[in-house]
Amino acid sequence: MVAAAVAIRSGGAVGEGLRSSDETARVVCVTELAAVCDALAERGAQVTVEDAGVTAGRLAGPDDPGHDAWVTFGPWRDIVFDARRRATLPPLPDGGGGVLARSPLVMVVWEDRATVLEQACPRGLRWRCIGGRAGAAWTDLGGPAAWGPFKPAAVDPTTSATGLLVLGQAAGDFFGTTDFSSRDMDDDRFLGWLTALERGGVALAGSPLQRMLTQGPAVADVYGTTEAEALPLLQRAARGDQLRVVYPEPVAVAEVVAAPLTADGAGRAISIIEDTGVTALGQSGWRVDGQGTVDGQGSADAPDLPAEPNLPSAGVLDALRLRVEEIR
Amino acid sequence: MSISMWRTGALLVAAALVATACSLPFAVDQDSGEVALDDPGDCIVVDMAVSPEKIDLLQDLARTFNSQDSSQVDGECIFVRPQRKSSGAAMSLLAEGWDEAVEGPRPVIWSPASSAWGAILNQQLADRGEPEMAPPGTPFMVTPLVIAMPQPMAEALGYPDEPIGFADILQLSRNREGWGAFGHPEWGQFRLGKTNPNFSTSGLSALIAQYYAATGKVRGLTVEDLRSDEVDRFARGVESAVVHYGDTTLSFLNNWYRTDARGTSLTYVSAVAVEEKSLIDYNRGNPDGVLDPGEEPLEPKIPLVAVYPEEGTLFSDNPFFVLNADWVDEREAQAAQLFTEFVQQPENQQRVLEFGFRPGNPEVAVGAPISAEYGVDPSQPQTLLEVPQPPVMVEALNRWGQQRKAARVLLVMDVSGSMGDPAGQGRETKLDLAKQAAIEALEQFKAEDEVGLRIFTTDLGDNREDYLDLVEIGEIGQQRERIAASIRSLTPIAGTPLYTVAKDSYDDLQEQFDSERINAVVLLTDGRNEDPRNQDLDGLLNHLRSTNEGQATRPVRIFPIAYGADADLAVLRRIAEATNATAYDASDPTTISKVFTAVISNF
Numbered sequence: 001m002v003a004a005a006v007a008i009r010s011g012g013a014v015g016e017g018l019r020s021s022d023e024t025a026r027v028v029c030v031t032e033l034a035a036v037c038d039a040l041a042e043r044g045a046q047v048t049v050e051d052a053g054v055t056a057g058r059l060a061g062p063d064d065p066g067h068d069a070w071v072t073f074g075p076w077r078d079i080v081f082d083a084r085r086r087a088t089l090p091p092l093p094d095g096g097g098g099v100l101a102r103s104p105l106v107m108v109v110w111e112d113r114a115t116v117l118e119q120a121c122p123r124g125l126r127w128r129c130i131g132g133r134a135g136a137a138w139t140d141l142g143g144p145a146a147w148g149p150f151k152p153a154a155v156d157p158t159t160s161a162t163g164l165l166v167l168g169q170a171a172g173d174f175f176g177t178t179d180f181s182s183r184d185m186d187d188d189r190f191l192g193w194l195t196a197l198e199r200g201g202v203a204l205a206g207s208p209l210q211r212m213l214t215q216g217p218a219v220a221d222v223y224g225t226t227e228a229e230a231l232p233l234l235q236r237a238a239r240g241d242q243l244r245v246v247y248p249e250p251v252a253v254a255e256v257v258a259a260p261l262t263a264d265g266a267g268r269a270i271s272i273i274e275d276t277g278v279t280a281l282g283q284s285g286w287r288v289d290g291q292g293t294v295d296g297q298g299s300a301d302a303p304d305l306p307a308e309p310n311l312p313s314a315g316v317l318d319a320l321r322l323r324v325e326e327i328r
Numbered sequence: 329m330s331i332s333m334w335r336t337g338a339l340l341v342a343a344a345l346v347a348t349a350c351s352l353p354f355a356v357d358q359d360s361g362e363v364a365l366d367d368p369g370d371c372i373v374v375d376m377a378v379s380p381e382k383i384d385l386l387q388d389l390a391r392t393f394n395s396q397d398s399s400q401v402d403g404e405c406i407f408v409r410p411q412r413k414s415s416g417a418a419m420s421l422l423a424e425g426w427d428e429a430v431e432g433p434r435p436v437i438w439s440p441a442s443s444a445w446g447a448i449l450n451q452q453l454a455d456r457g458e459p460e461m462a463p464p465g466t467p468f469m470v471t472p473l474v475i476a477m478p479q480p481m482a483e484a485l486g487y488p489d490e491p492i493g494f495a496d497i498l499q500l501s502r503n504r505e506g507w508g509a510f511g512h513p514e515w516g517q518f519r520l521g522k523t524n525p526n527f528s529t530s531g532l533s534a535l536i537a538q539y540y541a542a543t544g545k546v547r548g549l550t551v552e553d554l555r556s557d558e559v560d561r562f563a564r565g566v567e568s569a570v571v572h573y574g575d576t577t578l579s580f581l582n583n584w585y586r587t588d589a590r591g592t593s594l595t596y597v598s599a600v601a602v603e604e605k606s607l608i609d610y611n612r613g614n615p616d617g618v619l620d621p622g623e624e625p626l627e628p629k630i631p632l633v634a635v636y637p638e639e640g641t642l643f644s645d646n647p648f649f650v651l652n653a654d655w656v657d658e659r660e661a662q663a664a665q666l667f668t669e670f671v672q673q674p675e676n677q678q679r680v681l682e683f684g685f686r687p688g689n690p691e692v693a694v695g696a697p698i699s700a701e702y703g704v705d706p707s708q709p710q711t712l713l714e715v716p717q718p719p720v721m722v723e724a725l726n727r728w729g730q731q732r733k734a735a736r737v738l739l740v741m742d743v744s745g746s747m748g749d750p751a752g753q754g755r756e757t758k759l760d761l762a763k764q765a766a767i768e769a770l771e772q773f774k775a776e777d778e779v780g781l782r783i784f785t786t787d788l789g790d791n792r793e794d795y796l797d798l799v800e801i802g803e804i805g806q807q808r809e810r811i812a813a814s815i816r817s818l819t820p821i822a823g824t825p826l827y828t829v830a831k832d833s834y835d836d837l838q839e840q841f842d843s844e845r846i847n848a849v850v851l852l853t854d855g856r857n858e859d860p861r862n863q864d865l866d867g868l869l870n871h872l873r874s875t876n877e878g879q880a881t882r883p884v885r886i887f888p889i890a891y892g893a894d895a896d897l898a899v900l901r902r903i904a905e906a907t908n909a910t911a912y913d914a915s916d917p918t919t920i921s922k923v924f925t926a927v928i929s930n931f
Contacts, residue, residue: 146491148640148711149546202547202714213690214470215643218712238693 025269028055028067030161032229033256036071036273039280043272052076053159059261062089068265069258071273073161074099075168077259078314093260097270100278101256101286103228104305105169107246108209113221114244116143125246127170130222131193135200153202153220158321162254163203166224167320168311169252170197178250178312182319198327213237226254227302228285247303252310256281368407372663377413377435379529380576381605381617382469382646385683386410386439393670399663406663409433414575415440416527422461422651423452436660437667438651439468441529441603441644444536444715451718465647466668469677469685471605472709473533473641474634479703481598482633484510488705493638494541497599498562501569507598514594516881520569521600524929525728527575533642534601535728536721538566540713541639547714551723563731570733572846572885572909575929577602579910581615586905588628592877596908599635603644604704607632608684611702617684633703640711646688729774735931736778736845738801739766739811740833741818742853744785746894748820749854751917758854758892758917759820766852767812769924775805777931778845781814782833786823786859794825794859795832801840825859826896827868830903834872834884841882846931848909852889856896865899872906885909887927892917 025045029037030052037047052072059065060083070077084091107125109117114125120141121129130152133140138147157163171185172178174193184190202220209229212219227245234240258273260266282288287305311317371394378386390408393399399406411432413421418438421427426434440446446462453461475492477485484507485492500506500518507515523531540546542562543553553559574580580600587593609617610632613625648671650656650664670676677687686694686706698706716724747759773779780801788796798814799807833849841847857863876883886907888900891914904911910930914923 146710199548210690211467214467214686214688215472215712216707216709218472218640218643218709233690237690239690 025069025265025272026067027069027071027269027273028261029071030055030073030076032160032162032226033071033281035284036256036277036280039276040272043276045269045272051159052161052164056080056083059092060084060087060089062087065092065261067269068262069260069269069273071100071256071258071277073165074255074257074309075165075311075314075317076161077257079318080259082315082318093263093266095260095266095270097258097274099255099257100274101228101281101288102305103226103254103286104247104302105166105252105254106225106227106230107248108212108223108225108230108234109244109246110217110221111242111244113143113147113217114246116141117222124249125222126248127173127224128193131170131174131197131201133200134197147217147221149200151200151202151220152197152222152224153208154224155208156203158325162225162229164317164321165226165252165254165311167324168317169248169250170224171320172250172252172310172312173248178252178310180312180316182316185319185323194323195327198324209233212243213239226285228254228281228287232285245301247301250310251303251306253305253308255309256286368409369405371405371407372401372659373433374406374408374436374660374663374667375433376408376410376437376439377418378410378439379415379418379441379646380412381441381603382439382683382685383410383412384618385679385685388679389671389676390667392676393667399666399670401659401662401666404659406666408437408663408667411435414527415442415445415529416525416532419445419449422449422653434653434655436651436656437664438462438649439646440649441646442533442642442715443467443645443647444532444642444721445529446647446649447715447718448721451722459652461651461653462649463652465649466672467645467647467688468671469680469688470643470645471603471685472636472643473530473537473601474604474607474636474704475599476602476607476610476632477599477635478594478630479633480630481507481512481515481594482635484512487633487635491638492635494538494566495639497569498565500598502565515598516595516878518569518599519571519597520566521577521580521597522567522570522573523577523580523601524573524575525725527926527929528577529644530577530601530603530606531573532721532725533644535724536716537601537637537639537641537713538563539724541637544639546640546711549714549716549720551720554720554723554727560727560731563727567731567733568844570846571597571883572848572930573732574910575926577606578616581606581610582910583905583908584632585610585615585628587877587908588630590877591629593628593630595878595881604634604686604698605684607634608697608702608704612684612697631703634705634708636705636708636710638711640713641709642713642715646685732774732931734776734778734845735773736801736837736840736842736847737773737931738780738782738833738837738849740782740784740795740829740849740851741766741815742785742824742855742891743783743818743821744824744853744855744858745820745822746824746855746892749892751892757820759818761917761920762852762891763815763818765921765924766815768921769928770804770808770812772925772928773804773808773931775803777804778802778842779804779807779811781811782829783818784825784829785821786825788821795829823858824853824855825862826853826855826857826899827865828859828862830886830888831868831871834886834907837884838875838882841884843882846885847883848885848887848931850887850889850927851900851903852891853900854892854895856894856899865902869902869906872903876907883908885930887912887930889914889920889923889927891915891920 027040027045028048034049037049041047059080134152136150139145154166155163157167258270394407449462450460503509506517525531525535542559584593587596613627648668672689674692677689677692680687694706748757751758751761778801781799782795782797784795799811837847887909888911890897890900893915901911912923914920
């Protein structure tokens with residue numbers, strides 16, 4: 001089910017954008033980074049929280065962006081840049097500084113399922129193996145019949161910031177490199193794998209990990225997300241110890257950026273984001289300023305992060321998104 | 329039955345409105361020190377519409393919240409005021425227009441049993457070009473849909489080692505040997521209890537699960553799936569085993585509990601689709617989930633066990649929707665948000681467990697009573713079914729209207745002299761309102777249902793009969809207008825031969841019993857038995873019971889409606905219970921239209 005969650009923390013209407021004012025920064029955050037917008041709202045900013053696909057769709061058109069800055073993941077900003085270039089629209093302003101925070105992509109797996117999957121995936125719990133088995137009966141993987149079909153899950157890659165990055169990491173693992181092109185996606189073996197993942201997997205809305213923790217493995221067997229979402233929640237949850245956090249190879253990283261959207265107001269917005277938003281990111285599980293692990297309590301299995309995101313290019317990610325929509 | 333009829337589907341049930349608080353600007357009961365939840369003083373009022381199974385819990389939490397000094401927005405106190413509203417009824421009211429004079433205050437927070445209702449509401453509004461009203465909600469607590477079965481019956485099917493699902497139910501319902509095929513001919517035919525999905529979340533979830541089972545899917549159910557012949561056959565097969573429907577699972581659980589005491593529960597119904605929470609209540613000896621003052625829970629002799637359908641199931645997630653509605657202002661929305669956060673606090677989520685739900689906050693562990701001791705398994709379910717897209721759910725409901733088991737119903741209406749009394753302040757008599765409600769209710773039958781009309785009073789006609797058949801039972805598609813015209817022409821006459829008409833109507837239906845249909849009498853009366861020739865209530869009850877129990881019975885249900893303040897609700901309840909049905913209370917004549925709708929939801 002596609003989620004198009006939208007929340008306006010302070011006035012305005014998303015379709016029309018927020019009204020510009022000389023005083024107030026107008027910021028839109030992807031849903032996964034709502035904590036940043038909440039912190040900015042407390043500093044008086046007008047904020048909107050919505051799925052990345054919703055903002056990207058709006059910014060790819062000719063209308064006023066409606067906000068001064070977009071707090072998102074790097075590739076989504078670049079997808080919008082590309083879309084505007086293709087549509088011969090004026091480019092969005094440059095700048096916005098660098099990466100505000102990072103978080104490696106992880107798989108969260110029920111411990112009992114992980115033990116069985118290790119046999120079915122002898123090269124390790126990696127997306128190439130997981131994706132190829134999506135929808136198979138657990139009995140075919142060596143598990144009990146009561147577990148039903150094998151259900152890997154992520155948030156919807158066509159609309160969610162995290163979902164697209166997880167899919168990019170998975171496709172990179174399939175090809176054995178992040179340096180593949182949209183033409184490579186025509187390969188029958190890849191299409192078969194992607195179709196199995198899409199149709200056998202689960203695209204979840206809302207707070208999937210929270211649902212897994214309250215409703216159990218019926219929701220999903222494996223869930224791809226960011227370390228920032230997973231670790232804080234698992235550390236608090238009563239059944240957090242029933243889930244294992246895996247850092248699938250090749251390690252990939254979600255990077256938070258603040259993309260300027262208007263020439264006039266962006267400076268003020270970026271400034272408040274760097275001042276307040278980064279603190280909120282650090283407090284909500286993101287790695288900031290070289291911090292090794294979340295609050296110093298990250299998983300003992302956490303690997304060193306690569307210097308780069310280790311994901312396919314924005315163009316390829318966008319093509320992946322379209323390919324998923326076609327499969328549906 | 330179409331979605332549009334939902335607007336008439338609300339059940340009015342008065343909420344128990346009592347609260348505890350201290351030093352607050354609203355009324356405090358002098359004896360108990362409790363705060364009345366209907367007197368908010370000068371506080372910001374957050375009205376809530378809450379599905380019935382959690383009203384007690386929400387009122388408890390609201391009392392605690394209202395009494396806290398921290399429950400404020402900009403220095404103004406907050407007063408949360410939950411009222412009971414069944415999920416389907418609230419959805420209809422929000423979609424079609426909420427009349428505060430009739431339905432109580434419009435909600436700031438709506439908490440149906442499942443998010444699916446929010447999706448259906450938004451779809452209905454979108455179809456009319458109106459903006460969504462239910463934003464993404466915060467799940468408050470969860471409980472899965474299960475198939476409740478008496479333990480011996482589940483064990484006969486291989487429980488707990490063998491998985492059981494809707495496909496097994498279909499097989500059972502098609503098996504002419506019934507339980508005899510499993511070595512228990514004494515249990516008779518397999519009988520299924522399901523609620524009406526237009527009203528009940530359990531009914532809606534069971535319907536979705538049934539369609540998934542028919543397709544072999546666990547997600548991505550489509551309108552095309554629902555339209556396939558194979559799915560249609562599967563659905564009709566399952567529905568054929570239904571004993572009757574109804575607006576709430578509590579009717580089944582109460583009847584089950586009562587028949588358990590009499591040792592006949594295994595021939596009443598074999599399986600009922602209910603929420604896990606309700607099954608726990610039953611096994612605790614509290615089948616309706618509410619302990620009245622002085623009521624002591626007594627565990628049933630034969631407990632129920634939860635079968636988590638092999639094909640998968642759905643959770644009721646009890647969302648809190650802070651509505652995007654023009655009657656909700658920003659202060660109310662902020663106050664609602666504070667209450668939403670309050671109920672998520674771990675100490676409040678512990679209370680959720682006490683009521684048999686699973687916590688919505690992952691910080692709180694699932695524990696007792698979610699345990700084998702109460703017939704449930706905290707490690708289940710293992711497979712979740714995806715909530716279909718709203719247009720698919722709308723199609724499912726429309727198709728169910730045709731696939732549901734057909735009914736054979738005799739409407740028996742009291743036309744005694746007292747029906748000519750005024751219904752209230754206006755000029756309309758009780759009979760006027762009843763006629764109007766009955767005619768509206770005719771629209772809820774599908775064309776293949778068979779319906780007849782009988783009136784009763786003493787001294788009817790030339791032969792001074794006790795009752796008269798104005799329209800013989802026949803397909804309503806052929807005689808809807810004829811019945812309506814007959815109802816319009818009714819006038820009040822004389823006394824009330826209640827016992828005679830109840831017995832004879834029941835006997836007539838038994839004589840003409842049709843095993844392919846739900847066979848029932850709907851008996852509307854405003855009085856008590858006024859027939860000196862027949863005052864034998866015990867004889868009537870014994871007769872009804874003796875012909876309704878046992879494996880070879882031809883069950884005919886009597887659904888009485890106690891209409892007006894003088895109706896003998898206690899007696900009518902005993903008549904209903906003797907046939908494992910439910911009595912309905914329309915002691916306020918202005919509620920008769922809603923009550924009629926609830927009664928007809930059984931078919």
